[in-house]
Amino acid sequence: xxxxETAGHATTTGLDNRKVMMWAFIGxxxxxxxxxxxxxxxxxGKSVVGPxxxxxxxxPYTSVSAFVLLMSxxxxxxxxxxxxxxxxxxxxxxxxxxxxxxxIFLGGQxxxxxxxxxxxxxxxGNLFGSSFFTLxxxxxxxxxxxxxxxxxxxxxxxxxxxxxxxxxNIELAGLYWHxxxxxxxxxxxxxxxxxxxxxxx
Amino acid sequence: xAANSGSLPRFLERPTSYTTGVWGWITTVDHKKIGIMYGFTxxxxxLLGGLEAVVIRSQLAFAGNExxxxxxxxxxxxxxxxxxxFLAIMPLAVTFFNLIVPLQIGARDVAxxxxxxxxxxxxxxxGLLLNAGWILGGAADSGWFAYAPLTLDQYGSGxxxxxxxxxxxxxxxxxxxxxxxxxxxxxxxxxxxxMTLMRMPVFTWMAFITSILLVTAMPVITIALIELALDxxxxxxxxxxxxxxxxxxxxxxxxxxxxxxxxxxxxxxxGIVSEVLPTFSKxxxxxxxxxxxxxxxxxxxxxxxxxxxxxxxxxxxVANATFAITxxxxxxxxxxxIFNWIxxxxxxxxxFKTPMLFSIGFVFLFIIxxxxxxxxxxxxxxxxxxxxxxxxxxxxxxLFGGAIFxxxxxxxxxxxxxxxxxxxxxxxxxxxxxxFIGMNMSFGPMHWLGMDxxxxxxxxxxxEYGWEFWNxxxxxxxxxxxxxxxxxxxxxxxxxxxxxxxxLADPWDGRTLEWSIPSPVPEYNFKEIPIxxxxxxxxxxxxxxxxxxxxxxxxxxxxxDNQEDEEVDIHMPGLSYFPFITGIGLSVSGFxxxxxxxxxxxxxxxxxxGILATFFGAYGWCFEPADPEDHH
Numbered sequence: 001x002x003x004x005e006t007a008g009h010a011t012t013t014g015l016d017n018r019k020v021m022m023w024a025f026i027g028x029x030x031x032x033x034x035x036x037x038x039x040x041x042x043x044x045g046k047s048v049v050g051p052x053x054x055x056x057x058x059x060p061y062t063s064v065s066a067f068v069l070l071m072s073x074x075x076x077x078x079x080x081x082x083x084x085x086x087x088x089x090x091x092x093x094x095x096x097x098x099x100x101x102x103x104i105f106l107g108g109q110x111x112x113x114x115x116x117x118x119x120x121x122x123x124x125g126n127l128f129g130s131s132f133f134t135l136x137x138x139x140x141x142x143x144x145x146x147x148x149x150x151x152x153x154x155x156x157x158x159x160x161x162x163x164x165x166x167x168x169n170i171e172l173a174g175l176y177w178h179x180x181x182x183x184x185x186x187x188x189x190x191x192x193x194x195x196x197x198x199x200x201x
Numbered sequence: 202x203a204a205n206s207g208s209l210p211r212f213l214e215r216p217t218s219y220t221t222g223v224w225g226w227i228t229t230v231d232h233k234k235i236g237i238m239y240g241f242t243x244x245x246x247x248l249l250g251g252l253e254a255v256v257i258r259s260q261l262a263f264a265g266n267e268x269x270x271x272x273x274x275x276x277x278x279x280x281x282x283x284x285x286x287f288l289a290i291m292p293l294a295v296t297f298f299n300l301i302v303p304l305q306i307g308a309r310d311v312a313x314x315x316x317x318x319x320x321x322x323x324x325x326x327x328g329l330l331l332n333a334g335w336i337l338g339g340a341a342d343s344g345w346f347a348y349a350p351l352t353l354d355q356y357g358s359g360x361x362x363x364x365x366x367x368x369x370x371x372x373x374x375x376x377x378x379x380x381x382x383x384x385x386x387x388x389x390x391x392x393x394x395x396m397t398l399m400r401m402p403v404f405t406w407m408a409f410i411t412s413i414l415l416v417t418a419m420p421v422i423t424i425a426l427i428e429l430a431l432d433x434x435x436x437x438x439x440x441x442x443x444x445x446x447x448x449x450x451x452x453x454x455x456x457x458x459x460x461x462x463x464x465x466x467x468x469x470x471x472g473i474v475s476e477v478l479p480t481f482s483k484x485x486x487x488x489x490x491x492x493x494x495x496x497x498x499x500x501x502x503x504x505x506x507x508x509x510x511x512x513x514x515x516x517x518x519v520a521n522a523t524f525a526i527t528x529x530x531x532x533x534x535x536x537x538x539i540f541n542w543i544x545x546x547x548x549x550x551x552x553f554k555t556p557m558l559f560s561i562g563f564v565f566l567f568i569i570x571x572x573x574x575x576x577x578x579x580x581x582x583x584x585x586x587x588x589x590x591x592x593x594x595x596x597x598x599x600l601f602g603g604a605i606f607x608x609x610x611x612x613x614x615x616x617x618x619x620x621x622x623x624x625x626x627x628x629x630x631x632x633x634x635x636x637f638i639g640m641n642m643s644f645g646p647m648h649w650l651g652m653d654x655x656x657x658x659x660x661x662x663x664x665e666y667g668w669e670f671w672n673x674x675x676x677x678x679x680x681x682x683x684x685x686x687x688x689x690x691x692x693x694x695x696x697x698x699x700x701x702x703x704x705l706a707d708p709w710d711g712r713t714l715e716w717s718i719p720s721p722v723p724e725y726n727f728k729e730i731p732i733x734x735x736x737x738x739x740x741x742x743x744x745x746x747x748x749x750x751x752x753x754x755x756x757x758x759x760x761x762d763n764q765e766d767e768e769v770d771i772h773m774p775g776l777s778y779f780p781f782i783t784g785i786g787l788s789v790s791g792f793x794x795x796x797x798x799x800x801x802x803x804x805x806x807x808x809x810x811g812i813l814a815t816f817f818g819a820y821g822w823c824f825e826p827a828d829p830e831d832h833h
Contacts, residue, residue, distance in 0.1 A: 011390040011391065012389065012390050012391065012392045012396075013389060013390055015390065017312040017313065017386050017390050017391075020312075020385075020386045020389055020390055021312070021313070021382055021386045024382050024385050024386065024416055025382060027416065027417065028378055028381075028382065028416045028417060028419075028420055029420065031417050031418075031420040031421055032420035032421075032423060032424060034421075035420065035421045035423075035424035035425070035454060035457075036424055038454075039424065039428065039439070039450060039454075042447060042450055043445070043447070043450075046445045046447070047444075047445060048443075048444055048445045049444075123431075123435060123436070123437050124435070124436040124437060124438065125438075126438060126444060126445075127438050127439075127444055127445050127446065129437075129438075130431070130437035130438045130439055131439070134427070134428065134431065134437070152823075
């Protein structure tokens with residue numbers, strides 16, 4: 001992450017190899033989430049036993065945590081702008097802010113999961129539980145991974161090992177972070193906002 | 202980033218002095234060495250899968266045979282398919298990606314050399330994980346497409362095989378995606394000056410399309426496998442019929458991956474054949490743009506035909522008709538390619554060397570396999586053929602007659618480039634003859650058996666069905682294939698004992714850039730990055746074309762290309778331990794999860810150790826200087 005595999009060599013497209021790689025990876029990850037969302041959609045309203053989504057969802061609560069995650073994309077952009085200008089103080093502030101917002105989102109997800117389990121929605125309980133927890137957990141894992149990367153860059157920056165010339169690192173982390181945010185917009189819409197009728201019961 | 206490495210334990214610092222020996226192989230990031238490791242590992246698994254096939258055929262040789270038990274038989278046909286698809290043909294294709302693509306595009310290595318090493322280590326350890334079931338309570342036994350809910354304990358055999366199936370394929374998927382991303386970036390971004398997309402050799406083009414398919418198709422089966430593993434290990438309800446779980450979910454996810462996978466298996470072989478046929482016909486490839494755009498169209502349409510594997514599940518007439526039409530449509534670009542290959546040979550001065558024989562065999566057998574494929578593109582006809590030996594015949598004509606023949610063609614063609622030795626031509630011809638005869642004897646009769654109603658995956662059959670004669674013929678055919686493969690192995694060992702020759706830089710009078718450099722290829726590939734002026738630009742330095750389209754040799758001046766004496770100081774990426782640690786760690790964690798339902802505590806411990814090793818490897822990797830000279 002900190003070094004250029006291709007330092008000093010011109011590439012065919014003029015783009016850094018790692019940037020092309022990140023875009024290709026995001027393309028691949030789209031298919032990953034598309035398959036998970038498809039599973040959720042196929043099983044929407046197909047659970048034979050409750051609890052059903054509309055009994056447990058707390059839309060205002062999840063809207064707040066979705067807002068928090070979206071705001072972290074803003075701070076991410078500010079972090080990239082800071083390192084490109086060579087403003088290391090603001091870079092650290094915005095990296096830390098992005099990480100904290102990510103952590104707030106994760107904490108919110110953890111709390112939401114706890115409440116759901118108390119209300120009887122479990123991984124093993126019904127199709128809703130299985131497909132909901134699997135989809136949102138994999139998104140949560142992506143956010144966690146992003147927070148680890150951002151915190152690593154924060155620490156590197158504090159120790160003076162992230163120079164202005166290495167701003168591509170932050171740009172790539174940003175691409176990943178925005179992608180994970182966009183996935184949440186899809187999940188929030190498909191899972192929470194579109195009300196699921198329960199056909200079976 | 203000099204200071205970073207100071208925080209690493211000394212034994213993990215980037216090795217610089219090991220260039221030979223075991224550590225040289227474990228820490229290598231050189232695409233040629235990784236390719237060679239891929240090749241030998243894949244051939245090992247190819248032999249293992251072949252051995253399984255011979256046992257299967259022996260069991261079916263006579264009516265009422267009981268050479269192996271039904272349980273073992275189920276494991277054999279499942280593992281035969283998985284081994285051949287995921288551990289033999291795909292990695293053999295990746296072998297050629299590794300060995301050939303950087304040379305054909307004039308690069309010194311792939312875009313991410315350490316990621317390349319990681320792909321190999323995950324492949325090796327994932328292959329062992331997939332096979333671990335053999336000694337730990339049974340291998341996978343639900344068929345390679347593992348239809349839910351037969352893969353759940355209460356409906357299946359109850360053995361632990363499907364745990365190794367789901368975790369093993371998950372781990373192998375990481376290797377495929379990493380490899381696909383790597384070659385995608387390499388081909389997009391590492392081409393020599395002047396090598397535009399439409400000047401790229403066909404093999405590189407097919408590697409490019411295959412990489413796109415790998416990157417996009419593998420995530421889909423990853424989700425299916427995660428759901429299966431969660432159902433089996435944590436008790437989720439994805440495929441549980443009692444909870445409303447839909448068996449079609451697995452089938453759709455599997456075949457959305459599974460049909461692009463078919464083209465992942467065949468496109469590299471098509472690429473190899475497109476390199477071999479022009480070279481040995483002494484003619485440029487006929488209709489290069491048609492071959493390329495047909496390949497692109499196949500790659501694209503490969504996503505729109507998956508449900509033809511599911512005509513009999515009752516999707517309804519609209520879905521069946523749609524997928525029948527798309528399936529018939531995809532036969533068109535394939536047919537275009539076949540006409541191009543025939544057109545390439547037409548009027549050429551053909552040199553029947555072993556690589557050429559295998560390529561011609563490919564075209565011949567792939568036509569048969571392609572035609573039987575079109576015959577089950579029509580749902581009414583498919584209703585009759587579904588799950589019979591007719592399907593087994595079809596898939597072996599395209600995968601054995603197609604992919605494997607193409608791969609052997611490539612092995613004979615490119616062997617001298619990496620060893621400086623030619624595989625023996627006489628043994629090569631015998632190898633080809635035995636494989637060609639054995640293949641037709643083994644898989645040809647399966648068409649009739651299938652039409653006569655013999656079901657696929659059947660353990661044994663009664664004499665009264667009248668299937669015994671052709672089954673016996675088929676079994677003899679499989680022994681002939683085995684004999685041919687032994688001839689190949691003998692050829693490999695015989696050739697390895699020969700003296701290395703220095704005159705093999707361009708033994709076939711090749712067209713592409715890899716033949717412009719010495720054999721074996723020096724570590725840095727190209728002393729100077731070549732400049733490309735057109736398609737077949739290496740041929741253009743050797744020949745000119747007259748008005749009738751015939752090629753006349755250009756008199757060559759005293760060449761100084763092969764002077765190896767002078768010192769070249771080309772900076773190559775350093776060796777690294779971290780791909781090895783990360784890759785093995787990933788498989789160890791997979792192993793831990795696979796045994797979790799049997800041995801809770803041990804399994805969890807092993808899984809955590811594996812995950813920690815993966816994270817340690819990945820973190821060390823990120824902070825490792827890409828350049829070993831940095832901290833000197």
